Amino acid sequence: MQQLERFTQAYPQAPWRGQLQIIGLFLVVIVLLGLVAGVYLSVSARSTAIGRDIQGLQRQIRLLEQENETLKSVLADLSASRRLEKRSNEIGFVPMQVEDAIYVRVPGYSGRPPITLAPGREEPVVRASVLPDEYTESLFDWLYRQLSPYVLPLLEVQP
Amino acid sequence: MKSDHFWRFSFLGYAISILPLIVLFQLLRIQTDKEQIQMFIDQGKRFSGYYHTIEPARGQIFDRYGHPIAGNKTVYEVGAELYYVRNPETIAMALSVITDADYNDVLEAASIPPSPDAVYVVLAKGVSQDQAEQLKILVDQMQITYGNRKDEDAPSLRGLMFFPYLERMYPEKSTASNLVGFVNQEREGFYGVEAYYHNMLAGKEKVVWLPTDPNLVEGLPDTPGGVSLVLTIDREIQTSMEALVDKAMKQNGAESATIVVLDPETGEIMAMATTPRMDINQYWRYAEVFPAPMPFNRAISQSYEPGSVYKVLTMATGLDLGVITPDTEFIDTGTFEIAGAIIYNWNFGAWGPQNMIGCLQHSLNTCHAWVATQIGAQNFYAYMQKFGLGRSTGIDMAGEVSGRLKVPGDDDWYEADLVTNAFGQGVAATPIQMISAISALANDGKIMTPHIVHSMISDGVQHEIGYNLAAEPITPETAHTITEMLAQSLEVESSNALVPGYRVAGKTGTGEIPTPYGYTSYLTNTSFVGWGPADDPKFLVYVWLEKPTSSIWGSEVAAPVFRQAVEKLVVLMNLPPDDIRLELLGQ
Numbered sequence: 001m002q003q004l005e006r007f008t009q010a011y012p013q014a015p016w017r018g019q020l021q022i023i024g025l026f027l028v029v030i031v032l033l034g035l036v037a038g039v040y041l042s043v044s045a046r047s048t049a050i051g052r053d054i055q056g057l058q059r060q061i062r063l064l065e066q067e068n069e070t071l072k073s074v075l076a077d078l079s080a081s082r083r084l085e086k087r088s089n090e091i092g093f094v095p096m097q098v099e100d101a102i103y104v105r106v107p108g109y110s111g112r113p114p115i116t117l118a119p120g121r122e123e124p125v126v127r128a129s130v131l132p133d134e135y136t137e138s139l140f141d142w143l144y145r146q147l148s149p150y151v152l153p154l155l156e157v158q159p
Numbered sequence: 160m161k162s163d164h165f166w167r168f169s170f171l172g173y174a175i176s177i178l179p180l181i182v183l184f185q186l187l188r189i190q191t192d193k194e195q196i197q198m199f200i201d202q203g204k205r206f207s208g209y210y211h212t213i214e215p216a217r218g219q220i221f222d223r224y225g226h227p228i229a230g231n232k233t234v235y236e237v238g239a240e241l242y243y244v245r246n247p248e249t250i251a252m253a254l255s256v257i258t259d260a261d262y263n264d265v266l267e268a269a270s271i272p273p274s275p276d277a278v279y280v281v282l283a284k285g286v287s288q289d290q291a292e293q294l295k296i297l298v299d300q301m302q303i304t305y306g307n308r309k310d311e312d313a314p315s316l317r318g319l320m321f322f323p324y325l326e327r328m329y330p331e332k333s334t335a336s337n338l339v340g341f342v343n344q345e346r347e348g349f350y351g352v353e354a355y356y357h358n359m360l361a362g363k364e365k366v367v368w369l370p371t372d373p374n375l376v377e378g379l380p381d382t383p384g385g386v387s388l389v390l391t392i393d394r395e396i397q398t399s400m401e402a403l404v405d406k407a408m409k410q411n412g413a414e415s416a417t418i419v420v421l422d423p424e425t426g427e428i429m430a431m432a433t434t435p436r437m438d439i440n441q442y443w444r445y446a447e448v449f450p451a452p453m454p455f456n457r458a459i460s461q462s463y464e465p466g467s468v469y470k471v472l473t474m475a476t477g478l479d480l481g482v483i484t485p486d487t488e489f490i491d492t493g494t495f496e497i498a499g500a501i502i503y504n505w506n507f508g509a510w511g512p513q514n515m516i517g518c519l520q521h522s523l524n525t526c527h528a529w530v531a532t533q534i535g536a537q538n539f540y541a542y543m544q545k546f547g548l549g550r551s552t553g554i555d556m557a558g559e560v561s562g563r564l565k566v567p568g569d570d571d572w573y574e575a576d577l578v579t580n581a582f583g584q585g586v587a588a589t590p591i592q593m594i595s596a597i598s599a600l601a602n603d604g605k606i607m608t609p610h611i612v613h614s615m616i617s618d619g620v621q622h623e624i625g626y627n628l629a630a631e632p633i634t635p636e637t638a639h640t641i642t643e644m645l646a647q648s649l650e651v652e653s654s655n656a657l658v659p660g661y662r663v664a665g666k667t668g669t670g671e672i673p674t675p676y677g678y679t680s681y682l683t684n685t686s687f688v689g690w691g692p693a694d695d696p697k698f699l700v701y702v703w704l705e706k707p708t709s710s711i712w713g714s715e716v717a718a719p720v721f722r723q724a725v726e727k728l729v730v731l732m733n734l735p736p737d738d739i740r741l742e743l744l745g746q
Contacts, residue, residue: 044374051373058379066323069216069231070288076227076330081398098660098726103735105743111733114613115225115389118621 354557412708426607466670469583531581660736665689
């Protein structure tokens with residue numbers, strides 16, 4: 001009790017102690033606010049930078065799609081019939097005539113089919129799980145599985 | 160002292176208090192003024208982002224073996240941001256030299272003074288990648304060389320902008336142009352496949368709002384590309400048939416030439432060659448190449464009186480109804496009279512006793528007129544309608560016309576029409592209608608809807624279109640009988656259409672051309688229809704030469720073209736001669 005009285009008496013005699021506390025508290029608030037602002041700025045800056053990257057990538061995707069189409073058109077132009085015919089003539093090929101043909105029977109060959117550029121519509125396939133039971137079952141399931149070979153025969157009604 | 164300064168402090172205090180009140184008032188005024196609210200919202204929107212149209216790449220078009228027929232390439236729109244333009248003359252000069260743009264047009268556009276309503280102007284579209292690269296290099300070089308000069312006359316390409324976009328390209332140029340059609344600068348499909356499947360090929364555009372604030376950026380919506388098409392045509396067959404129509408037209412002095420090749424079993428068009436053709440990359444030349452009223456694709460858009468090729472339908476109808484057999488005898492006196500109309504043969508001759516094979520072999524008008532009378536008008540027109548005449552075939556190409564088949568009850572139908580129609584006069588049909596109708600004779604009596612698209616590729620999956628039975632006008636027995644009769648008639652007359660090693664069935668046609676004064680033109684339409692191998696038809700070929708000057712007869716003009724077409728077809732389709740084929744089948 002005496003100690004408490006001494007303590008409360010000391011405060012009015014040393015007001016700087018109270019001021020120090022207020023200053024300390026104020027600094028803590030400032031530091032906390034600074035931290036929050038710093039974290040916010042950091043996150044915001046990163047988010048903005050990533051946003052910019054996304055915008056750049058979106059533009060790049062558009063350009064690449066266009067480039068892809070252009071490359072396809074270049075390939076198409078290079079394989080155009082007039083070019084192939086010109087190249088064939090240059091290397092000495094001549095168009096085949098009816099009398100030039102020699103026919104042989106190729107078992108299993110039923111003629112040239114039209115092109116398949118993409119897979120056809122697939123029938124829905126029921127996919128079986130490839131994971132062993134141990135990866136998906138609960139502890140009780142495991143226990144049941146372990147005990148069932150021994151317990152179930154005992155529970156069966158004998159005729 | 161105190162009273163001296165009091166009013167000053169009071170004034171200052173009031174002034175300082177009033178200022179925020181004014182600001183507050185202004186804020187409230189703005190908040191409640193609807194016009195200003197909208198103006199600020201608009202301004203905010205204008206600068207916070209922009210609308211962007213995502214245009215999916217137009218679907219590609221391939222032939223049946225995957226050779227590209229239509230694709231897309233990147234080209235540029237070159238424009239000027241008017242605020243930055245320093246020297247319109249330099250811009251006009253550069254564009255006119257590099258892109259062939261008109262100097263005066265570019266100068267006029269680039270000289271527009273910048274204003275809130277005039278910010279950007281398009282100077283050239285469809286600029287190729289190479290040209291755009293040259294321009295970009297020139298922009299950089301000018302900036303390095305003259306960038307520091309402040310005088311107004313300094314050459315400058317400042318303000319030029321480049322926007323890439325996709326444009327249709329056709330690597331085969333004019334090959335298959337008549338059946339493919341084209342896409343114009345506004346990305347609209349015209350004619351053929353491009354117009355018929357435009358909505359599928361073009362895909363769906365999406366307009367999205369793209370914020371300039373990177374914090375608001377979102378993923379772009381999924382915009383699948385247009386559907387790609389695999390056609391039924393074989394590029395090699397198409398190319399060789401086109402070479403053949405060009406040659407035939409030139410050799411025979413014809414106004415136009417058309418060849419259609421069809422697989423009678425499936426209705427697939429294997430080739431459709433006609434004249435004229437154009438490089439569809441230069442679609443703007445359309446009016447020059449096809450002056451009105453010339454159709455873009457004669458095979459589907461031009462009907463004509465086919466003449467004697469029509470007789471095969473009359474004969475098939477008679478056989479199917481049982482009113483005649485191949486051995487039925489007709490005594491040709493050279494004329495056949497009905498309802499006051501006298502029918503003559505093509506050579507005005509009398510051929511005496513003939514069976515039905517002889518009627519086909521000598522292409523006797525009198526005989527077919529007689530067969531039509533045996534059939535009767537009601538049956539005859541019912542059959543012709545079952546053959547699909549008088550209405551479009553439903554082929555999946557834009558621009559098909561339906562021809563004309565007058566029937567009893569029509570104001571302009573007369574009894575004499577029955578007999579003239581029997582040999583292909585007074586009836587108008589397109590080559591595609593004729594080949595579709597006659598396909599029944601080569602396919603066990605069945606007509607499969609003619610089609611040009613084999614399959615579609617959408618979302619990475621290829622969907623086959625399949626085949627559609629359009630009609631079954633005659634029985635398989637009738638089809639086999641008429642095929643045999645036509646094969647025999649060609650063999651007996653040693654026709655120009657015969658192909659060594661291959662047995663084909665076919666019929667010539669020479670159609671007179673009606674004028675406002677009757678059949679007074681000395682010119683004709685010559686045709687030939689044939690199919691083979693006769694015992695198991697794999698191809699059906701229709702040849703039409705319009706107004707040839709070398710000869711007026713189908714047997715002399717169109718039949719040799721059929722033979723040449725078949726000689727090419729059997730090689731390109733890997734069809735062995737009949738004896739080898741039967742031998743291989745027997746193994």
